[in-house]
Amino acid sequence: MDESLRNDHAVQAADSGRGAVATAGRGMTPLTMAPKLGYAAGALLDGIASQGVGIFLFFYVTTVAGLSAALAGVALAAGLVVDAIVDPLIGSLSDGWQSRFGRRLPFMMIGLPGTALFLVLIFALPVGWSQLALFAWLTTLSIGLRISISLFLLPYNAVGAELSDDYAERSSIAMWRWGFAMLGALVAIVLGFGVFLSGAGGLARRSGYLPLAFSMALVAAIGALIGMRALLAMRDRQHPPLVDTGHIHHRLAAEVGEIFRNQSFRTLFVGALLLFTSLAIHSTLGIHANTYFWGMTAGQMQMVTLSLFGGLLLGAPLAAPMLARMEKRTVLLIGMIGLALSTSLPTALRLIGLFPFEGETLVLVLSGSVLIGGVLMAAAGIAFASMMADAADEHEHLFGARREGLYFAGWAFATKAAAGIGSLVSGIALQAIGFKSAGGGAVHLAPDTVMWIGIINGPGAGLLALAAASTCFFYRLDATRHAGILRDLDARRVTVTA
16 A cells, blocks of 8 residues: 555544544553463353364264254354354444443453353253254254354454554463463363263263253353453553444444455455364364264274364464564464364375274374374464454554454454354265264264265365465565554554644
């Protein structure tokens, strides 16, 4: 963008009063460890609710509750698609909300109890209902759960971009938030595979899912309350609300169009859509693949799944030196490729007869593969979140308004639309390859059906992750450019307040 256009946007920002004046003089002292950890604890809700549902729900619905795979895929996709459509509204409202608690916390206060309630209900599906009734109820619960999670997570993630303007410290905030999210995922895995779904009957035991859901909801609520308390104490570091510029349905369309005019946002959006579609397919079919393609027991599945999320957790502290030595885009590229290889290579080798491992050796090799992939993906995820915060600064530089809520809503839209696509594709694919269950336990499958589960879960998902990696080359916002943007914003704010 040429200099005259930048100056035009600066004048527009001064005239509109949409946040440029209010953010003047934001010279912040670095955050100490206590408030970082307090804020990051809120991500336990993300890890437990999002990952717990992603790991266990599709298997529970299709194999235990007995809903057809296609209907299950449509019901779960419907929740994600509706939620994805609502996300920009939540983001825009939280950007402009005014209250004594700030602009983000009121939404989180609504999202937390809703998440806990729907998380319990969705793992307590009734017995004896018809396929149509069960489908309708699951669709309702899926929509309620996803919107509740968004009401908490969208403002929560957006406010993380406000706690610091520093390029490096943002990566540190994202690192701790990622770490707690992965800790939440590990809690869900241990509670599921190791406590409530272990022993006789294992994953097919219906009675284990309700106490699992109660336990996950309780831990998620504790983390969320800690995070909300920390944000309440850091209200002075957060941006003030944008000035209302009209009815929300008119304003929202213009705001969404505005964020898509930024190339950095468009690149991150497309990358997230492809990457999370890959992850959704791999996660949704994870238990099916482990059960039928790899022939694992519940205990073996726990080890492999813990290794993945252990890698995602271990990757958080390792991301710091990577991000200190390399550009965020480079770290993101490495992580995406690492994830693609870890999820697809073992399956591809088994399909062509070059992966002969069985039993405990198989579990150890798969665990090592996903551990490495998880470490690299953690670095990528942290870089991704930090890049989104940087792009929000670039947006103010280009268009004169702070849009953190909409930026993270756009990212969430991409991830949830991708998860919906992943659930839908997984359900339809299972139906197409001949997977059928009457409910109440595991089923015996034809060899061709087992082979196709492996192809979809492994190489199919891996190719999408590689496609996501290719989008990195269109992202141009590096440390040098970001530093120049901050200098320009500081100069603008001083000029406006003078």
